[in-house]
Amino acid sequence: xxxxxxxxxxxxxxxxxxxxxxxxxxxxxxxxxxxxxxxxxxxxxxxxxxxxxxxxxxxxxxxxxxxxxxxxxxxxxxxxxxxxxxxxxxxxxxxxxxxxxxxxxxxxxxxxxxx
Amino acid sequence: xxxxxxxxxxxxxxxxxxxxxxxxxxxxxxxxxxxxxxxxxxxxxxxxxxxxxxxxxxxxxxxxxxxxxxxxxxxxxxxxxxxxxxxxxxxxxxxxxxxxxxxxxxxxxxxxxx
Numbered sequence: 001x002x003x004x005x006x007x008x009x010x011x012x013x014x015x016x017x018x019x020x021x022x023x024x025x026x027x028x029x030x031x032x033x034x035x036x037x038x039x040x041x042x043x044x045x046x047x048x049x050x051x052x053x054x055x056x057x058x059x060x061x062x063x064x065x066x067x068x069x070x071x072x073x074x075x076x077x078x079x080x081x082x083x084x085x086x087x088x089x090x091x092x093x094x095x096x097x098x099x100x101x102x103x104x105x106x107x108x109x110x111x112x113x114x115x
Numbered sequence: 116x117x118x119x120x121x122x123x124x125x126x127x128x129x130x131x132x133x134x135x136x137x138x139x140x141x142x143x144x145x146x147x148x149x150x151x152x153x154x155x156x157x158x159x160x161x162x163x164x165x166x167x168x169x170x171x172x173x174x175x176x177x178x179x180x181x182x183x184x185x186x187x188x189x190x191x192x193x194x195x196x197x198x199x200x201x202x203x204x205x206x207x208x209x210x211x212x213x214x215x216x217x218x219x220x221x222x223x224x225x226x227x228x229x
Binding site: 100 | 158
């Protein structure tokens with residue numbers, strides 16, 4: 001069974017540009033999470049999608065946005081890139097059962113570098 | 116708001132010994148799930164073990180076991196017979212029924228010495 005896949009694995013962008021990161025969840029998983037992890041730091045929650053809708057959002061500016069497609073894959077868009085957006089972006093998928101997440105499985109991440 | 120606390124920024128352990136990683140949590144929910152993840156230097160987050168708040172038995176997965184003390188709100192991870200490949204960052208996480216996200220602790224770096 002295929003795990004969570006993210007693309008691209010590495011992305012280099014110039015300040016002010018836009019970045020698009022993609023995530024395909026484990027088959028059957030309807031929830032997709034996005035996290036930002038700056039170098040050497042913990043995971044900061046960005047967005048949560050379930051059944052095609054944004055269900056929760058972390059404390060990030062509106063230039064961080066995304067969507068979930070009918071096949072439950074997801075896209076994270078970062079507009080007007082700033083140097084401090086350089087980080088590892090992790091996507092995870094899970095099921096949401098009786099109000100709780102089952103174990104979430106992560107992709108290998110996209111390492112975004114803004115120069 | 117839900118909160119996860121990992122107070123040990125880094126730990127050293129001798130190969131073949133056991134190590135305990137501390138995790139405490141704060142929630143008013145009765146229904147929640149607790150998770151541990153391993154993040155090696157490659158960056159990938161690897162799911163290790165899960166404990167539900169209503170589970171009466173402590174979870175175990177191979178060399179990993181979760182010491183769940185509900186009254187103390189702690190969910191410590193025990194790694195037995197440490198191996199060099201266990202060197203990594205370890206994160207504790209929680210899912211609560213009224214908080215639609217996985218909340219993570221700050222992580223603990225484990226270094227296994229030969």
